[in-house]
Amino acid sequence: xxxxxxxxxxxxxxxxxxxxxxxxxxxxxxxxxxxxxxxxxxxxxxxxxxxxxxxxxxxxxxxxxxxxxxxxxxxxxxxxxxxxxxxxxxxxxxxxxxxxxxxxxxxxxxxxxxxxxxxxxxxxxxxxxxxxxxxxxxxxxx
Amino acid sequence: xxxxxxxxxxxxxxxxxxxxxxxxxxxxxxxxxxxxxxxxxxxxxxxxxxxxxxxxxxxxxxxxxxxxxxxxxxxxxxxxxxxxxxxxxxxxxxxxxxxxxxxxxxxxxxxxxxxxxxxxxxxxxxxxxxxxxxxxxxxxxxxxxxx
Numbered sequence: 001x002x003x004x005x006x007x008x009x010x011x012x013x014x015x016x017x018x019x020x021x022x023x024x025x026x027x028x029x030x031x032x033x034x035x036x037x038x039x040x041x042x043x044x045x046x047x048x049x050x051x052x053x054x055x056x057x058x059x060x061x062x063x064x065x066x067x068x069x070x071x072x073x074x075x076x077x078x079x080x081x082x083x084x085x086x087x088x089x090x091x092x093x094x095x096x097x098x099x100x101x102x103x104x105x106x107x108x109x110x111x112x113x114x115x116x117x118x119x120x121x122x123x124x125x126x127x128x129x130x131x132x133x134x135x136x137x138x139x140x141x142x
Numbered sequence: 143x144x145x146x147x148x149x150x151x152x153x154x155x156x157x158x159x160x161x162x163x164x165x166x167x168x169x170x171x172x173x174x175x176x177x178x179x180x181x182x183x184x185x186x187x188x189x190x191x192x193x194x195x196x197x198x199x200x201x202x203x204x205x206x207x208x209x210x211x212x213x214x215x216x217x218x219x220x221x222x223x224x225x226x227x228x229x230x231x232x233x234x235x236x237x238x239x240x241x242x243x244x245x246x247x248x249x250x251x252x253x254x255x256x257x258x259x260x261x262x263x264x265x266x267x268x269x270x271x272x273x274x275x276x277x278x279x280x281x282x283x284x285x286x287x288x289x
Binding site: 034107109113115120123 | 172173176177194197198251254255256258259260261262263265267268270271274
C-alpha cells in the first residue's frame with residue numbers, strides 16, 4: 001500500500017482547507033476516542049477528561065502538530081515520526097491498537113465537519129495516509 | 143451479550159429513523175469496496191469495480207448495499223438479541239461466503255463515518271459511542287457462528 005501522488009495531493013489540499021483549525025479537530029477526535037473507546041482513557045488517568053478540558057485541548061494541539069508534520073513529510077513518515085514512535089513505544093508504552101481508534105475518530109470528525117469534501121476517493125486517501133502514520137508510529141515497537 | 147442503555151437505544155433508533163435506506167443503499171458497501179479495495183474479493187461477479195465512481199454507481203453494489211442496510215435495520219429493531227437476529231446470516235457468511243469477520247468491523251466503521259458526514263452536529267461523541275457499540279455488536283453477532 002503506497003501513497004500515490006493523487007493520495008498525497010488530496011491530503012495536502014484538505015489540510016490547507018483545515019488551516020488553523022487542525023487543533024480543534026484533533027481535540028474533537030480525542031474526545032470522540034475517549035467516549036467511543038473508553039479503554040483508551042487508561043492512558044490518561046492523570047488527565048481531566050471532562051468536556052472542554054484544557055488538558056485534552058493541549059493534547060489535541062500536540063496531535064495536530066504531529067499530523068501537520070506528517071502531511072509535510074509524506075515521503076518519509078518513519079523518519080519524520082521516529083522520535084514520536086520511540087516516545088510511544090518506550091516511554092508512554094501505548095498499545096498500538098489505540099492508534100487505530102484515534103485514526104478512525106479523526107476520520108469521523110473530518111467527515112462530520114467537511115461532508116462535502118469527504119467523498120469515497122478522499123475517504124480512501126485519508127484512510128491510507130492515517131494507516132501510514134500509524135504504521136510509522138508503531139515502527140519503534142520492535 | 144451486549145446490553146444497550148435506554149439512552150444508547152434512543153441515540154441509535156432516532157438517527158436510523160432519519161436514514162433513507164433507499165437513497166443511502168450503495169454508500170456503505172460502496173465505500174468499503176473503495177477504501178479497502180481487497181474487500182472486492184467477495185464481489186468478483188459484480189461487474190465494473192474499476193474506479194471509485196464505477197463502484198459507487200454499480201447497480202449490483204447498490205442492490206447488495208440495500209440488503210446490508212435492511213439487515214442493519216432489523217438489528218436496530220432487536221438490539222437486545224443481535225446474536226439471534228444474525229444467527230442464520232452468520233452461518234451463511236462462514237460456510238458459504240467465507241468472509242473474514244474483520245470485514246464486518248471495517249463495514250461498521252465505514253457506516254459510522256457516513257452517519258457522521260450526513261448528520262454533522264447531531265453526531266455527537268455520545269451518539270457515536272452508541273453506534274460504535276451497535277456496529278461492534280453486529281460484527282460480533284455475525285462472527286458468532288464461525289467455526
